Amino acid sequence: MPTPTPAGPVVPGQFLGVKAPLEPARFAVLLLPFEKTTSYRKGTAQGPARFIEGSLGLELWDEELRRRTYRAGIHTLRLPTRGQGAAAYFPRVQAAAAGLLDRGKTVFSIGGEHSLSQALIPAFLRRHPGLSVLHFDAHADLRPSYAGSPFSHACALYPASRRCPVVQVGIRSIGEDEAHLVNAGNVVTFPMHEHRDLRSLLPKVLRALTDTVYLSIDLDGFDPSVIPGVGTPQPGGFSWYEGLDILRGVIKGKRVVGVDVMELCPIDGDVSSELAAAKLVYRLMGYL
Ligand SMILES: [Mn+2]
Numbered sequence: 001m002p003t004p005t006p007a008g009p010v011v012p013g014q015f016l017g018v019k020a021p022l023e024p025a026r027f028a029v030l031l032l033p034f035e036k037t038t039s040y041r042k043g044t045a046q047g048p049a050r051f052i053e054g055s056l057g058l059e060l061w062d063e064e065l066r067r068r069t070y071r072a073g074i075h076t077l078r079l080p081t082r083g084q085g086a087a088a089y090f091p092r093v094q095a096a097a098a099g100l101l102d103r104g105k106t107v108f109s110i111g112g113e114h115s116l117s118q119a120l121i122p123a124f125l126r127r128h129p130g131l132s133v134l135h136f137d138a139h140a141d142l143r144p145s146y147a148g149s150p151f152s153h154a155c156a157l158y159p160a161s162r163r164c165p166v167v168q169v170g171i172r173s174i175g176e177d178e179a180h181l182v183n184a185g186n187v188v189t190f191p192m193h194e195h196r197d198l199r200s201l202l203p204k205v206l207r208a209l210t211d212t213v214y215l216s217i218d219l220d221g222f223d224p225s226v227i228p229g230v231g232t233p234q235p236g237g238f239s240w241y242e243g244l245d246i247l248r249g250v251i252k253g254k255r256v257v258g259v260d261v262m263e264l265c266p267i268d269g270d271v272s273s274e275l276a277a278a279k280l281v282y283r284l285m286g287y288l
Helices: 044-055 086-102 114-127 158-163 198-208 240-253 272-287
Strands: 027-032 074-078 106-111 132-136 166-171 187-191 212-218 255-262
Touching: 027 044, 027 086, 044 106, 044 255, 044 272, 086 106, 086 114, 106 114, 106 272, 114 158, 114 212, 114 255, 132 240, 166 198, 187 198, 198 240, 212 240, 240 272, 255 272
Parallel strands: 027 074, 027 106, 106 255, 132 166, 132 212, 166 187, 212 255
Antiparallel strands: none
């Protein structure tokens, strides 16, 4: 466990163990423990709680950025599901995100399953009509519906792809039934096997995005050797530093207005995934 911090003693349930009031915090961490449609490994409902536990293992001083990012203020909120399905829970998610946006917060939403992005992205689109989405994922997630549900994790980006540009990186699993939606319409897809050279990938990604960007990160975009605790792992993902290079490049080159980090599915006895997820969020806050 970390020692008491300059901000005070470790506060359970708070990102990094540091409590900050909503005002004047720069960042909001919105915990969304929603899981209804997982199709392979189950357990992402535990993702947000384990993400918070993982964050307690981090140093508050960011060794790469050489600063204490938490001093900008990070307020942690959770939105319990009360057993609700997507039809009832997603409007609450959208309203929560919109309320935080109205207060000028930079919102990091933590899942939970990736279909939550269907509730989040519209809140950002309403506020930023020129928005585009960087979709970091192993899976294309473009199916209009899957296993009988349009709210499936396998459909996470379909609604956004009908409304705004969606740029996909890390992709290495595409269903035959969604292949016609890849690199079509608003969607620009950079399949992993064709884009192994990151130095040439980043400029292409920046060209495909608009100026204002929402980051939708499925942790399985990283290689399972980096983050094994995901619902549907796929080999051949980004290394830790490759992933950071892409995300840092987009944050530096664009105006990133919101981030979601989805599909953390903890493995009992292995804290590496939740620690990596928490470190990713803290590092992205630092880049911002
Ligand atoms: Mn995925």
